[in-house]
Amino acid sequence: MSLSRRKFLSTAAVSSTAGLIMGAPHVARAQSTQTFEWRMTNAYGPGAPFYVEGPGSPTDFCRKVEALSDGRLKIHHFAAGELIPALEGFNAVSSGMIEMNAGNAYFWAGQIPAAQYFTTVPFGMNTQGMNAWIYHGGGQQLWDELYASRGLVAMPMGNTGVQMTGWFRQPIEGIGDLNGLKMRIPGLAGKVYNELGVAVRLLPGGEIFPALERGVIDAAEFVGPYQDRRMGLHKAAKHYYTTGWHEPTNVTELLINKAVWESLPADLQSIVRTAAMACNLESQAWCESVNAEALADLVENEGVIAQPLPTEVVERLEMVTAEVLEAMASEDAETRKVHDAFMAFRDKHASWAGVSEKTFLNLRA
Structure with a gap:
């Protein structure tokens, strides 16, 4: 029997008596011993690094929550297809x-267009800026407001x-090379590409390689060097463009x-939030640690x-992105509110990043 267990039993009678006298403290103590078992599903398939393991x-998150809660909250994880479709x-x-x-969140764009702003925005903010907005710039409050009426947190x-x-089967040398291209690309970037004549496809991760290999699609975006190499995308296409305009985070x-x-x-609730924040930090640090080696190997x-996209292509993409985002924001009040808040914080953060991170990185270029 553990020390904490013996201590609990030795004080049980005292606690019960105090509860009869004071009422509310007894309820609080009883509530603190209640256990919960939940299920977590996942949009990504079994074994996927970062997305599953x-x-x-997410599986690391489940372990963290169980450990921090001393087993009071146990979460059973199910990868895509194990309980429900992706x-x-x-x-x-x-x-x-x-x-x-x-x-x-951008997977739910068909139901909540504004949800996309909580995954990434083309030419938006990097990870530091996104975290700053969500945690300390009002982003989390907007997210809560957006999802509350749908019964979600x-x-x-x-x-x-x-x-x-x-990954592209053929090189992109000018903006005209995008016209008629068939590409797997999710989120807001897909809308931008669509305006430039790209036939956009939304495919689950497991379907990307066979589609690219067989020529069903001409290009595909997934994550970064480590994840892309694991999927074998380099075996289906050799032109790897590095400009992260579409998903800077x-x-x-x-x-x-x-x-x-x-x-x-x-x-x-505090344990869940703390574990989630820990995973937000740790997962990104892990990605940073493995991508350099993977890119060099590829x-x-x-x-x-x-190589980066040609300047002409990037400039056109940025122009169309602004048009697409403004048009989408004009369609409903929810999206307008989130869009304006995101852009205002982006501009404020950029003024600081321009004299901090950018200046430092330029010194090392």
């Missing part, structure tokens, strides 16, 4: 069928950092049913041509 991953998490959690889901639980433009969303969230005692040993 590894440092700061992109059914939003509806499953909203309906109460599942307590939690791990994925990306969400928060960051991971971040890949900046992502690569993607990418937030993993922890989605929770609002009713079950509110059923948790305050200390368990270039030096696999014949990959890694």
Whole structure:
């Protein structure tokens, strides 16, 4: 028997007597021993590093919560297809069928266009800026407001950092090379590409390589060098563009049913938030630690041509992005509110990043 257990038993009679006299403290003590078992589904398939397993991953989050709560909150994790299909998490959690889901908010764009701003925005903010906005710039409050009427609570639980433009079977030498291209690309970037004549496809991770290899698509974006190499994308295309215009950050969303969230005692809610924040930091640090080696290997040993997009293409993409975002924001009040808040913080953060991070990185260039 553990010391804490013996201490609990030795004080039980005193606690019960105090409870009869004081009422509320007894309820608080009883509530603190209540246990919970939840299920978490995932938009990504079994074994995927970062998205399912590894440092700061959803399964790591589940372990952290169980350890920090001393077993009072146990979360059973199910990768895509093990309990529900890959992109059914939003509806499953909203309906109460599942307590939690791990994925990306931009997957729910068809139901909540403004949700995309909580994953990434083309030409938006990097990971430092995104974290600053969500945690201390009003972003989390907007996220809460957006999801409350859908019976949901969400928060960051991971971040890949900046992502690569993607893999192309043929080189991109000018803006005209995008017209007619078939590309796997999610989120707001897909809308931008669509305006430039790209036939956009939204495919789960497991379907990207076979589609690219067979020529069903001409190009594909996934994450970054480590993850892309693991999927074998370099075997289907050799032109790897590094300009992370479309996803300068990418937030993993922890989605929770609002009713079950509110059923948790305050200390368990704090444990969930703390574990999620820890995973947000650890997952991005892990990505930074593995991508450099993977990129060097792809270039030096696999014949990959890694380079930025031509300036002409990037400038046109930025112009169309501004048009697409403004048009989307004009369609509904929710999106307008989130868009304006995001852009205002982006501009404020850029003024600081321009004299801090950018200046330092330029010294090392």
